[in-house]
Amino acid sequence: MAQIMIKNVRKDFGTFTAVKSSTFTIEDGEFFMLLGPSGCGKTTTLRMMAGLELPTSGEIYIDGEEVGMKPASQRDIAFVFQMFALYPHMNVGKNISYPLVSQGMPRAQVKKKVAEVAEILGITDILHRPVGGLSGGDRQRVALGRAIVRDPKAFFMDEPLGALDAEFRERMSEELRALHDRMGATTVYVTHDQLEAMQMGDKIVVMNHGVVEQFGRPQEIYDWPSTMFVAGFLGSPAMNFLEFEGALDTNQTSIHIHGSDFSIPPLLEGARGKLALGVRPEHVRFSDSSSYKGEVLATEYLGTTQIVTIATPNGTIKSRMSAAQPVTVGEMPGLEFDSRTLSIFNVETGQALL
Numbered sequence: 001m002a003q004i005m006i007k008n009v010r011k012d013f014g015t016f017t018a019v020k021s022s023t024f025t026i027e028d029g030e031f032f033m034l035l036g037p038s039g040c041g042k043t044t045t046l047r048m049m050a051g052l053e054l055p056t057s058g059e060i061y062i063d064g065e066e067v068g069m070k071p072a073s074q075r076d077i078a079f080v081f082q083m084f085a086l087y088p089h090m091n092v093g094k095n096i097s098y099p100l101v102s103q104g105m106p107r108a109q110v111k112k113k114v115a116e117v118a119e120i121l122g123i124t125d126i127l128h129r130p131v132g133g134l135s136g137g138d139r140q141r142v143a144l145g146r147a148i149v150r151d152p153k154a155f156f157m158d159e160p161l162g163a164l165d166a167e168f169r170e171r172m173s174e175e176l177r178a179l180h181d182r183m184g185a186t187t188v189y190v191t192h193d194q195l196e197a198m199q200m201g202d203k204i205v206v207m208n209h210g211v212v213e214q215f216g217r218p219q220e221i222y223d224w225p226s227t228m229f230v231a232g233f234l235g236s237p238a239m240n241f242l243e244f245e246g247a248l249d250t251n252q253t254s255i256h257i258h259g260s261d262f263s264i265p266p267l268l269e270g271a272r273g274k275l276a277l278g279v280r281p282e283h284v285r286f287s288d289s290s291s292y293k294g295e296v297l298a299t300e301y302l303g304t305t306q307i308v309t310i311a312t313p314n315g316t317i318k319s320r321m322s323a324a325q326p327v328t329v330g331e332m333p334g335l336e337f338d339s340r341t342l343s344i345f346n347v348e349t350g351q352a353l354l
């Protein structure tokens with residue numbers, strides 16, 4: 001097991017900076033997600049931790065030891081690739097035992113280790129099968145077996161489920177998480193899928209254009225996004241932004257938008273100019289007592305819930321509400337936002353004020 005610390009790590013490819021000064025810590029035993037859109041620098045960050053890429057500057061510590069310039073082979077970690085490349089001419093057992101055999105481990109010990117790993121993964125009965133005819137799930141288990149058989153300090157996974165269809169992906173993500181909980185090894189996992197990150201991760205780093213926007217527990221960053229980018233990237237539909245011109249001080253307890261007052265949580269900093277109220281769709285409700293009105297433009301039925309698109313004086317927003325609630329296109333309901341969960345942003349800087 002291992003704690004991993006990234007301190008002011010930067011990576012340039014020629015004149016292009018793929019990762020700008022990044023700092024965060026992955027605690028021992030955590031299932032840690034690197035999340036962000038394509039090209040944001042998450043794979044490069046993972047490869048630097050694993051020793052497959054050298055940082056241009058900054059430090060990387062594994063269990064307190066600075067490893068930034070050490071090659072992957074000296075970091076005692078296992079990298080699980082997306083394609084799960086297995087050795088096609090070897091059976092399942094041989095595929096799993098390969099890393100141990102190539103280290104020169106005695107045969108009896110190898111056999112014992114492979115049996116243990118097969119037991120953990122539930123593949124004891126296929127140890128003698130060739131890998132060619134295996135199902136996708138079993139191939140994945142074999143690839144994982146090969147990674148965990150060495151008892152590495154940490155696992156690094158780059159979109160390991162990316163190539164799988166939705167149903168299978170969900171099953172494998174549950175298995176991966178359960179495996180982690182049994183073994184307790186630090187795992188760093190790259191994904192662009194915010195739902196996967198929220199479901200599987202103990203902690204998440206959200207990256208954008210090579211910059212760490214925020215890191216924390218899934219609920220923390222969902223409820224208290226520190227930037228508009230994070231607020232918009234997590235959640236589906238995304239957080240609504242109601243833009244307004246205003247001036248806010250730290251002692252402010254409410255904001256005034258289009259003739260209506262909305263209570264707000266305490267602000268960490270004041271701001272003036274172009275601001276935005278951030279409201280999650282599940283926190284937009286209809287209310288007869290509210291004078292802030294919108295027009296229902298469309299409804300989308302999703303079974304237990306529905307997504308309602310509403311034109312407001314501050315732009316179009318979406319609400320997620322019970323499908324049992326009657327909603328008619330064209331109606332003009334009063335709107336209420338749950339004040340405990342509002343975010344407020346400075347639109348110019350993209351930073352949250354609370």
Ligand code: ATP
Pocket residue numbers: 013016018036037038039040041042043044045192
């Ligand atoms: P994706 O999910 O698409 O892989 P990512 O967030 O993992 O995206 P990276 O693979 O880390 O992003 O790439 C970040 C940026 O660095 C991209 O613009 C990419 O084109 C660039 N990049 C990555 N590797 C190299 C390289 N070896 N040489 C030049 N540019 C690179």
